[in-house]
Amino acid sequence: DTGVSQDPRHKITKRGQNVTFRCDPISEHNRLYWYRQTLGQGPEFLTYFQNEAQLEKSRLLSDRFSAERPKGSFSTLEIQRTEQGDSAMYLCASSAHPGHSGNTIYFGEGSWLTVV
Amino acid sequence: GIQVEQSPPDLILQEGANSTLRCNFSDSVNNLQWFHQNPWGQLINLFYIPSGTKQNGRLSATTVATERYSLLYISSSQTTDSGVYFCAVELDRGSTLGRLYFGRGTQLTVWP
Numbered sequence: 563d564t565g566v567s568q569d570p571r572h573k574i575t576k577r578g579q580n581v582t583f584r585c586d587p588i589s590e591h592n593r594l595y596w597y598r599q600t601l602g603q604g605p606e607f608l609t610y611f612q613n614e615a616q617l618e619k620s621r622l623l624s625d626r627f628s629a630e631r632p633k634g635s636f637s638t639l640e641i642q643r644t645e646q647g648d649s650a651m652y653l654c655a656s657s658a659h660p661g662h663s664g665n666t667i668y669f670g671e672g673s674w675l676t677v678v
Numbered sequence: 679g680i681q682v683e684q685s686p687p688d689l690i691l692q693e694g695a696n697s698t699l700r701c702n703f704s705d706s707v708n709n710l711q712w713f714h715q716n717p718w719g720q721l722i723n724l725f726y727i728p729s730g731t732k733q734n735g736r737l738s739a740t741t742v743a744t745e746r747y748s749l750l751y752i753s754s755s756q757t758t759d760s761g762v763y764f765c766a767v768e769l770d771r772g773s774t775l776g777r778l779y780f781g782r783g784t785q786l787t788v789w790p
Contacts, residue, residue, distance in 0.1 A: 593776055604682075604764050604780025605721070618777070651719055657776050665709050665768065665776050669721035 564588075566670035568654050574676045575644055582640045583673045587656030594637050595667065596629055597653040598622065605653055605669075611637060644677045651675070680705045684765055684781035691755050691788050699750040699784045701765030709768035710741050711778070712750050716761050724750070724763075755788045762786070 567586040575581050587594050592613050597605035608627070610618045613634035623629075626644075631637040641648055651672040657665050681704040691697055701710075712724040725732050725739040727748065732739055736755075741748040752759055762785050766778040 595776060597778075599719075602782070604766070604782055605778075606780070607777050610777060653721065666723065666726040667709075667711065667776055667778060668723060669713070672719040672721075674719070 566654055566656050566668055568652075568670040568673045570673060571671060572674045572676075574678060577646060577677055578643055580640065580642045581644060581675060582638055583652050583654075583675075585637045585639070585654030585670060586635070587637070587654070588658075588668060591656035591658045591668075592634065593657045594631055595655040595657075596637070596639050597655065597669075599651045599653060599672070600649075608639075608652075641675075644675075646677045649675055649677045680707070680767060680769055680779045682765060682767055682779050682781040684763075684784050686784060687782065688785045689787070691786070693756060693788055693790050695755050695788075696751070696753045697755060697786070699752070699763055699765075699786075701748045701750070701767075701781055703746050703748075703765075703767050703779075705746075706770045707743065707746075707767040708770035709776075709778070710743075710748055711766050712739055712748070713764045713766065714759075714761050715764060715783070721764070752786075755786075757788050757790055760786055760788050 594611040596608040599605040611631040626642045653672045655669045657667045683702045713721045729743045738751045762783040764783045766780045
């Protein structure tokens with residue numbers, strides 16, 4: 563169990579550029595989530611995949627944001643035409659089908675985005 | 679959506695002291711987790727505790743689902759306990775499975 567991996571850990575980009583983050587969930591987990599966290603706040607839900615199907619998107623996920631999980635394994639989150647308000651930490655999480663431990667959700671280390 | 683309130687927002691302790699963190703939530707939940715966010719941003723699972731009491735070393739947690747609150751106890755605190763503690767809940771109806779709603783956290787600072 564190597565945990566949830568995210569890449570890159572830090573990204574500084576100029577306003578207007580596109581950025582992409584990658585998430586590798588825990589290998590046997592079929593559920594994958596993206597959250598966003600700004601300073602002083604708790605994480606906020608962005609979107610959810612079960613296997614390769616994107617089942618829910620938050621209203622926080624504007625048209626400039628797109629997420630994919632093409633083979634039901636890793637996922638990417640792309641932000642087009644970045645704005646300064648996109649500066650945040652983007653967290654990926656995964657969970658297995660609820661079992662004896664319920665639906666425990668495990669988070670990666672996050673990808674910090676700074677838009678300058 | 680559900681409201682999740684954590685208290686206190688900030689807590690400063692000397693090493694060795696005990697503390698209690700509280701999480702109140704406004705609706706019925708089927709999942710409640712406590713996390714510790716370290717200075718590098720990693721959210722570390724402490725407890726999955728939708729109800730009842732669990733203990734893990736110096737930490738323990740109790741959730742009283744019928745009264746919509748949970749408590750996290752830290753005993754004999756150490757400097758490595760410093761960081762932000764988050765409570766997160768999942769609604770038991772009308773919501774995405776696994777969609778967690780977080781409180782704003784309790785910032786804990788433990789001094790040597």
